[in-house]
Amino acid sequence: MNYLHLVVTSLTGLLLFLGSVDMPNTGDPKSAPAVHVSPRYIEDSLEETAVPNMVTAVLADYRGFDTLGEAAVVFTGAMAVLLILRTRREEQ
Amino acid sequence: MKDVATSTIVKVVCRRLVPFVQIFGLYVIMHGHSSPGGGFQGGVILASSFMLLVLSDGLETVQRRFSVAMVTIATSTGVLLYAGVGVLCLLLGANYLDYSVLPSAEPRSLGMLVIEVGVGITVTGALVSIFYDLLSFE
Amino acid sequence: MLDFIIGHFNNATYIMLMMIGFYAMTGKTNLVKKLVGMNIFQWSIILFVVSLSAKRGATIPIVFGSHNPGGPAHLDASNYVNPLPHVLMLTAIVVGVATTGVALALLLRIYKKYGTLDENELLKRARSSG
């Protein structure tokens, strides 16, 4: 139980909590995320993309490039594991 | 892990369960449009069905059915499908990944369906490939 | 004051989880425990961001009955939960899975080569084998 890490961790936690004091209350319909960008996703996604599931509409269409990056991350993970584990260089 | 499960209960239950898991996985991939789900969730369920099969039948029999080369091809074609749709939109004169130019009544819905299928294939291939490598590393 | 507690109670729990993970990652010497700590840390951030999408009195962001010809009434943003954090955190989950996969592969290699997963022991053996 080394105390240095404990002190660092609790300081970080305190800093994080102080930061979250100014945040809107959970579930507040007037909070910035609920008012600024997402209303367009909710109101227009059905007529623009004819897809009832708004999350899929945002995931694949509005922010489709994120999901391409995500699929690339999965692909990189598979290639990385292949690279790490299948190197047949005999260890000394 | 690689030797076949000893108790018959595991073997019987796993072998009966796998088809239903796979059907549900495909359902989740295809119904990302109108119900919670999509490429990633469905792909993971599909990959878990192969892990279940390895539990019951051992690695060799499963690798005969879903071979390592096939897994690599699956991992690559899924993402290629995704990026390919983007390039197709480019060729049809719109921005990258802009499905409105795709040839269909509801182009964006079609584009998203192809995306979900591509991601589902990639996630299945990638997770099964990681599972095979972790397993067969001695 | 009560309203403040109710509003920020979940942030406090996520931060508590984060710090448990952060402590495990930095404090523990066993590499697998570090990895477990890393996962706790990542997942608490995912929980935190998903909780930003909550709206009191809103349902899940799927439009039901959209196929019948009349179509749903005008969609009002306050009836549906904010879908954006869910999309972002799907990506963060996938990144977490891929990072954990790579870290596990590295652990296998380390254990095979050095026979131990304790960091101090590892440094001794690594330094001695050069």
Place this chain on the structure above:
Amino acid sequence: MNIHQSATPILIVIVPLITSFVLPILGLWNRRLVFPVALCALSCSFGLALVLARRVLNTGPVQYFMGGWEPPWGIAFHIDHLAALMLLLLTFVTLLVGIYSKKSIVKEVPDQEVPFYSVYLILASGLTGLVSTADMFNLYVFLEITSLSCYALVSLGGGVAVVSAFRYVILGTVGAAFYLLSVGYLYSVTGSLNMADLARLLPSLYESNAVLVGFAFFVIGISLKMALFPMHAWLPGAYSNAPSAVSALIAGTTTKVAAYVLARVMFFVFEPSFSIDTLPVTTVLSWMAAIAMILGSVMAIAQSDLKRMLAYSSIAQIGYIVLGIGLANGMGFTGGILHLVNHAFMKSCLFLVAGAIVYQTGRRDIRSFRNLSSTMPWTTAAFTICAFGMIGLPPTGGFFSKVYLILGAIDGEHWVLVGVILVSSVLALGYLANVIRYMYLPAAENELDEKVEESPQGESNGEPVPLTMLIPMLILASGVILLGLFNGVVISQFIDPAIPIGLPR
């Protein structure tokens, strides 16, 4: 509505990405095609970067909206003068190290060429995406793509590389998680992820705790990725145990891109006045940079293994770049960015030289470099040029970037920092001149020649360094000199128009 913008910005990112997806299938069919296909993808990406740079110089910043959705609803690419310069630098260094890597990697990774070049191309596309994206969360995705491929490439070094790769995974994930946390905090009070939109929304929120803590964790996370002084634990192990081609690539690009992200968010998303007055970020960064410059150089002197010495000197050089950002004035910013470009050339060339020496002689210990100048004349010449650049002697670019840094420090009346820059350059002279002295010593007194231990990676096979390894080194070395001669062009064309508005001239 589909708007069509010229596709150059997105092609730079997706050409290597799609090629990396094709490689595994190509590898199954015909393994020999993998390297040529990878090379032409990288050169195509570099060519596109040139075209884009010319367009940015002529018509100013270029925008690209993914999926046709304009920001803040969709993801946008925004490439200004700074991003164009970074794209040129990254694609050029990745291409050259790619040419070099063929011979030097074939021993490291005997039959894993297919996944190696696949991961290599993904790293290349991740870097270019990181530099051109204008969306905070998309930047996180590209940051993870880059880091994941770095973790895999570092672990190839054999021997203790796997342990340093695991430490790199843990610390890298902490850095990326802090970045994600800061995006979450900023999103919770602004509701937007697009950088331009954030820049519009944030000024009214500078007093809110969430923004202050969010920005603080952003700086900590990015400093971790950049191995700035207190958070550099992962760098020496990762750079010195990775294969030399991988060390050259990572040393030349990833830390630089993290420094670029720091500058972009600090000066273009937040107003510079925020990180000067509201939060003392610039003073903290300047002092961390000063300690890094001194500590890094001192540790480098203490090393006898060449790659470990270069790793510690990277910590010092990152200090110069961050000092440029921390000075927060026109001169300092120019010096910092110029040093970023110079150091990318110098450090990748030095690691390539280290790889060539190990390739031909298997020696890593500096004391065993006796008589190297006669057996490997070109390699030692490249080393000497880059060493002059690191020290900051006139013809090389290093001199000019240090001059601008000193001028920036004088503008800000930071006399101590001026002293730190000079002391650090003298220390750099210390450890680099020592290597050059050994290289040019005649082999006559070989009675005190230490035992030459075989390199653990087994990279050496005694043949002379092939051309495909030599030419990239010489191009990079000549690049260091050209950057020195034409630094005026680089500054006036790329850096001056990109100096943030809020910075005092």
